[in-house]
Amino acid sequence: MTKTRARLAELIRWQVPEAAVIDSLETRRDGYVLEVLTLQIGAEQVRGLLTKPLNQNGQGPAILYAHSHGGNYDIGAEELIRGREYLLDGPGPALAKAGYVTLCIDMPCFGRRNTVTEASASKALLWYGKSLLGKMLNEEAAALSYLASRDDVDPGRIGALGMSMGSTLSYFHAALDERIAVVAHLCCFANQREMIASGAHDGHGIYMVVPGLLEEFDAGQVAALIAPRPQMVCIGEDDSLTPPDAFKAAWLELEAAYLGKPEALDLLIEPGVGHMETPQMRDSVLWFFERYLKAAESA
Structure with a gap:
């Protein structure tokens, strides 16, 4: 059976809600500008953090950054500034200094939306044949519309x-949404069929469960829908996830999708590294965005 974007959208219950800014506070930081936003996405108010270059003139490239999980529900979008223990630092300032406007929003159950548990939110949606992953992806699409x-x-x-969770959100979103020109995802790319066979799937949160998805799609087949748009995959060789x-x-499924344009697919495997970002990953991602988003400016 041919794997199509339209069919994945049906399984995910894909839709793009309206997004509008209802509040914004801008401050200048050391080498970048920070905006703290309140977005109206559908019926919900959602916090967003946005970093941008100082003294930018005109339109520039941008990044939609999806935050991670890590078992800490308090941080959410603040990861863009504060970072996490498995990140080198918050990527927002570095991306701003490299010339990118970068937006991150609180996912359901995280940050200022940590008023309901992941389990409760997931169960409520699963009863209707929906998923928390689908809700997250729809909100990421709304954030992209605003950006x-x-x-x-x-x-x-x-x-x-x-x-991590942000990796999953990024490549699923790019598979569904052709407005994303390029995607880089770190430390969460593996087929769930093999994960389930070994029991490793239980290391992931219930947010990832999409009813019936594995009957038609696994991770590699989802990411393959991004081709031929540029894609970078970074993993640690010893990452249990x-x-x-x-x-x-x-990877074999993804690689096959790029046979007609292999130069658009990049892979970095870090030997002896677990579930964490490394300096080489950061440098590679910045190079990747420079190559495809900055180069497009002069094309």
């Missing part, structure tokens, strides 16, 4: 980036 509408953003040069057999199965 693309900004006067300082070139809507044709928007990339997606994430670590990306076991070798599950990663290999996903």
Whole structure:
């Protein structure tokens, strides 16, 4: 059976809610500008943090950053500034200094939306054949609509980036949404069929469970829908959330999708590294965005 974007959208219950800014506070930081936003996404008010270059003129490239999970529900979008123990630092300032406008929003159950548990939110949606992952992806799409509408953003040069849960959100979103020009994802790319066979799937949160998805799609087949748009995959060789057999199965499916344009697919495997960002990953991601988002400016 041919794997199509339209069919994945049906399974995810994909839709793009309206997004509007209802509040914004801008402050200048050391080498960048921070905006704290309140977005109206559907019926919910959602906090967003946005970093941007100092003294930017005109439209520039942008990144939609999806925050991670890590078992800490208090941080959410603040990861963009505060970082996490498995990140080098908050990526927002570094991306701003490199010339990117970067937006991150609180996912359901995280940050200022930590008023309901992940389990409770997931169960409520699963009863209706929906998923928390689907809700998150719909909200990421709304955030992308807002980001693309900004006067300082070139809507044709928007990339997606994430670590761990943010990795999953980034490549699923890019698979569904062709407005994302390029995507880089770190430390969470593995086929769930192999994860389930070994029991490793239980290391992931219930937010990832999509009813019936594995009957038609696994991670590699989802990420394959991004082709031929540029994609970078970074993993640690010893990451328990990306076991070798599950990663290999996903990678072979993804690699096959880029046979007609292999130069658009990049892979970095860090030997002896677990579930964490490394300096080499950070440098590679910045190079990747420079190559595809900055180069497009002069194309």
